[in-house]
Amino acid sequence: MFEYTFQWRQAFRALPQMLEGALVTMQISLLSMVLGITIAVLLAVGRNSKSIWLRAPATTWVEVARNTPALFQIYMAHFGLGSFGIYLSPFVALLAGITFNNAGYLCETFRGALRAIPDTQMRAGRSLGMGPAKAFRLIIAPQMFRIAFLPTTNQMVWAILMTSLGVTVGMNTDLTGVTQALNSRTFRTFELFALAGVIYYCIAKAVMLGARLLAWRLFRY
């Protein structure tokens, strides 16, 4: 059955390169989360607004992001925009695709959190003389982020896992991209990707652990 000798040494020799790739992976997922959260807050406010001109685009964004594959969204950014003469590099296309996806999912998370905050909070803020924007920023937003904190960290882990899709549009600097580039040179597919899998696992666990510690520190009261 097994007529194959595993060559782990070759994989371990590639470890420094792969760790550099892991840094790029972290960079993309962090950027996509920061952008995604910003857009998601705007989308959540838009979806709750009374004006159809705000509600319709926000709803469309969320439904498309949630009902099509992430890979399709990345393809759209990389190949689709080519029809309009816009050519994005794999890095930007990957970032755009994941940000689009993150914003859609996080919007629903934030909307759920907004629903959990009593209306009276907003009314109390307004009756203290705050404008709507100020009351949202100082009273609603902190409570919203607190409720949405754990789902948001889950989304962060998904964002990290999603960055592996970049290799399908020719990304060769992130962890999967580096591994695939090494793979096409050495053909040690199993060893290299097993190592990459271990690195992804460690990153995901580290993020979860970090989030738990942060939650424990932030929400102690």
Added chain:
Amino acid sequence: MFDTALTAGDLWFMMKGAGVTLAITFFAVVGGTLMGVTFGVIRSHVSPWLTLPLVFVLDIFRSVPLLIQLILANAFQAIAGLQISPFTTSCIVLALYTSAYCTEIVRGAIDAVPPVTRRAARSLGLTWGQDMTQVVFPMALRVGLPSWIGLTLGVMKDSALVMWLGIIELLKSSQIIITRLQEPMLILLIAGAIYFALSFPIARLGGHLERKWQEND
């Protein structure tokens, strides 16, 4: 701008790709749900220390990118000389991936049934099996079904990744047509519309069930 070289044959090719997507999703969800229900029942009944290995293994499927799982499984079956087709490999990997999420859904749903209800059932003389099928199952179903629908849709969307193993599913078939016609936007929009048409009604059904069933609580 509205001229296109897209023919009915190309559309049919994409439809066949969508059929492959649905077939993979079907096998993965059926296999994954069977495994997930088994593991979920075990997890909610056996002490946490004994199920630690199971939890650890299932957690790996959720913490490693699906693409890497697929590549690893395919490389492994080549190394071991198992002669499994890429289609079967992807179904197995996706089924395991589904089971990892399904286990958590099942466990959460079973734990949501109050222990006193189950004790009441047992004290009425129901056996463990009767308690599980006639008391726990109907109550847990209401809690778990909306998340399970979400999981099924997630697996359908994630199944796009099997193209890496050379399977011509919906997204791969549209990519093949794009390479020939060079009209990426139009063809991707069609592929996206197909995904949306498959996913959106079921997602709405899940949301509807969730709202409807919460009224009685």
